[in-house]
Amino acid sequence: MTELPLDKVLDFLERVRPFSELPEQVLRDVVKTLLIDYFPEGEVILSPGPTDSPFLYLVNSGVAHCFTRDGTTTVTLRYISEKDHFGSETILTGRCAYTVEVVEDTICYLLKPEVFKYLEDRFEGFKRYFKTIKGPLAMQIAEHMAFKEDVSLPRLPGERNITSSQFKTSIGFLIDREPVCCERKTTASEIARIMEFRGVGSVIVLDGKRPIGIVTKNDLIRKILARGRRGDVPAAEIMSKNLLSLDCNDSCFEASLRMVENHCHHMVVTKGDKLYGVISQHDLILLQGANPVAVVGSIYKQKDLTGIKKCVRDMSIVQEVLLREGGRMSQICLLMSTFRDTLTKRLMVLAIEKMRKQKRELPVLDFCWVTFGTPGRKETLLGENYLEGFIYKDPKDGLKDETEAYVKALAAMVKNGLVECGLLHREHGQVLCLPESKWKEWFMELVGGKIPLDSNGLRMFDLRGICEEHETVDEFRGYVFELARREPEFLGRLRMKNNATAIPICFYRDRVVLSDVHRETLGLKNDVLTLLVDTVRFMAIEKGIMAFSTIDRIKALCDVGVITREKASDLETVYEWFVRLCLQKALEEKKTLDWMLEPGELSPDERRLFAESFRFIRDFILTASVQN
Template sequence: MEKIQILEQIAPFNLLEQSVLMEIRPKIKEKTFAKGSFFFKQGDAALRTLFIIIDGVAEIIVRNEKGVESVVGLRRPYDIFGETVLLTEKNYPASARAVTECTCLLLDRDTFDSLLHQSREFSGFFSRLITDRLRDMFEEVVKEQSYDAYGMDAQPFRKRVCDVMTSPVITCRENDLVTTAARILTKNRISSLVVVDRLNKPVGMVTETDLVARILTRGDCSVGETEVREIMTPNPISLSSDAFFYQALLTMVKNKVKQLPVIEDNTLLGIVTLRDLVQSRSTGAITTVSNIESETTIEGLKKSSNGIDSVLKALIAEKASSREICEVMTELYDRLTKKVIEISEKQMVAEGFGPPPVDYCWITMGSSGRKEQINRTDQDNGIIYDDSNPAKLKEAEEYFSALAAKIVDGLYQVGFALCKGNVMATNPQWRRPYKDWVSTLAYWVREPHSEMLRNFTIFLDFRPVYGSWDLANKLKHAVIRMIQDNPIVLHFLTRDDLAHGVPLGFFKQFITARSKDHKGEINIKESALVHIVDCIRIFSIRDGISETNTFLRICLLTDNKTLPKDDAEFIEAAYETLLTFRNRENLRKASIGLEPDNYLNPYKLSKREQAVLKEAFQAIDRLQSFTGSYFRVEGF
């Protein structure tokens, strides 16, 4: 394609008149970079060149003070890079390397300057781009901390998939015979093949398991005539090349697969396997997941679950965001919980109780319900069971009472403490038939006094973990309708939260605890995080949002225009900041044998961190004021 035609498709060059593009055409150079070669390296002097990729993929790499490299971004066809240094003429703050062979258009600084002066839209585009790119870089690599302080080593949980994937990929075609696919697998000593069509576009996956399960067990004589398309798994789960290591591991765990094709724009770039992940780091996390899945006793599960703590430490050591950590840990804790329930159900059968007499759903609440549980904290759980057959109600209650006792004890054995407030399925108040739940919730909505508000607040973040999700979803929709029909309860929920504010004085000084055990400290959870959770929950219920995760609630409230975008970004950043401070301090205490209790001494933070903490508190103060005003709480 001619240079001008290419530029006409790339922002912001598409803002320029064609006559201007024709004028600069002779000054635009074209150059091809070999796979693995560098465009420039971190610390190099400015080349006074803007790079525009027209074919291939490049990666942006940052090396920290310890010499450890991190891939912080990818540039694909029609992307530009090098603009920051082009404008500042400082040394390159990062390296750029060709992941594949890359062809680029090169624009020199003098020509670039002339375009900036000719078009306000063109220059405005680069001002915004530089700001966004620097912010992304800051979030990726800045704020380095000492791993030694937490007694752990950095591990590549945050490596990119492009760093560990295998490329090129061994493939077969969808019209190949299965015997051909089997020979390819055997010859290359691999367990899976990506299936491509005649245009080499990925259309499926075929594994050794597919051959055994779908062919060899047929027992007929048509094996030699069967094509791969008949037995392959179509539209396989895949990743993009800029996905993180932890996302690859999480995807494999969720979907119980051992290989994932890496696909960009319907083009097969590589494949990442469980073996790749094992070879790229210590096997702790992968072994933990595998062991949890294979255990058949609570005692065995207790031993296997200890590895989860190592996963948490590794994620924090590698500066994974709190949101990323919550996602990984939630998946691991959910798998642990499901396994405890499966083992408990088998114990019930072995003891003569038989299988569950009716459908039921195990629900989790609190931070676990919001998918924000990082450490194994107190249990908050319950049971909803079907009551459509009244004749089975007594049998069901006796069965689930016994089952709940086994599950709660099993969770305790694997590290989830018993709830001090007795919010557990062993308590009949949190183990009810569906219609009983509906009538109880209706009472809580009509009579929102202090004890009811506490129970209601805990319940409102519930989500299903095991069993009949239909029961949980039906109850979720029922309670949302109740509240929307009786919106006064939102006023009481708001008033309850606003009874306490953030720990900042009139002159923005920290207000710390005076108790003997925590003098000079602040409880980040009770004094700050809970206010964001409460206010965001209240608005979400008003809008009929069934999602429980605070980050996702904020996103949906922004989409609904309930929260102004700028305020939402401020609140989200504050929540992320507070979670980070809490998680870091809790981990530090655990590493020296102290109980993680959500307290921290703000004056032991750096000056910059103190300023960030105060900003987060002020964001909460604004959110509380906005919520109080909206729901007409006196004094707001």
């Protein structure tokens, strides 16, 4: 080993975490202490066990294989190449848990243990980084994402400076006055005077000190003026009883999401167990400039497909802004799913109105639009879906042909709208229109093995009704899950599809390493996410869990003791991180979401995290495939 001149490695260190976060003068001092060493192909740099000469190895060139042995089996952890490092645990613990063997001649800079410990003591970020990379996977990803916030996506042209306003601003920030309240017997005319005097658009109705409802200006217009009623009607008769409430510490985005889901304009804010105030859509719009509640609400006002398509463009911008603000993918997906549901319902209303103008009415009352796959799991990202459906109660004798003709005509109009909005694949998108009995027959054949259990078949188990009255679908979904859960052979076929060996292993320079081949690109959805989603779905069916989304299914599996809380946290974090990376890449490149990643564009930290995530998912799928 020889000492290295200052100007040879300063630029290198400035591009390697966590050294890139240190002050320049500190880096110059560190460089003076570094050593350089050359390791030829085949040499073992580190071996499992105690280490007498610990160093942090910073790879300047070459490739080394990091692996463990399980008996006679070699388990690859990752390949280490330029700007990556290894060996920190030899300094922190004096031991090594793996082998590092050179596969391409390698040159490393060596950081001495006393310098490492000096940097640990003086710089909290340096210490936190090396502590984190040995912690739970969820913690590692969270630390990496926090670091990436400093190099996040640039703002959209003309976008206001609203960074983190929705996710880090609590709704308590919007409360600037005490809530305006009345008693249940207060008359409508008195409530109107209170609103005018206090300058508010809503009044909370109390029973003693307990909130039992809310009266808004809209209630007074619709329930009093529009009906020609007298002003002495008590609040109890005109109030909205389904109060939505959140704690004052909850985020503004959470409030927006709840308002969108429940089609409301006001929300009660509590502090502990006490009434704290009221917020409205208007408050959120003033805070954020472009509130998702307003965009979703505008769908109800659209009279034709042109207006609805404009809403899709507006919501695409909302999706991008939410991602830039650092919103959780589960929250963004839930919002986008609610938007898609609302859009589909509006298309149905417009189609039904058009049919009525043609003097055609649906002969059955119990019916519902059904969505499958990604939107069925409430994981929508405003992309194209492949399968939608229409379920209705079996018509009475003599109405079968009429009902079938009506449903097909209605579905064709809704399908056309979804295709034009970019939410259903133009060429391969399908809409299945069947009565409940036919749906049951189809699932019985699928579970019984008469229909191939391919990706389309699996997608059918992610079904969800999206009309206002979806009891028919809820009951049918319960029937389907119970049918599948009670058929051991079907569960066995599902288990056999959990192919853990298909998950990638790691990266070798700019190539993806799989069990039998190297590849230049990573298809994150097909290579990893679909296998994870399928495994979680199988486990949910097996345990009778009715949750929709992958994240909610993971949480439910944790609640029933199938997986540990730490494993559930890691699964949720990995899943959301993978989805975020792909969506962020699509937005940066202004391309359609294709789920493809180029290994050469990943940082060394990201490659390490991917390798650990792959291994974690592979072990999870393998465990699920052998459990009884």
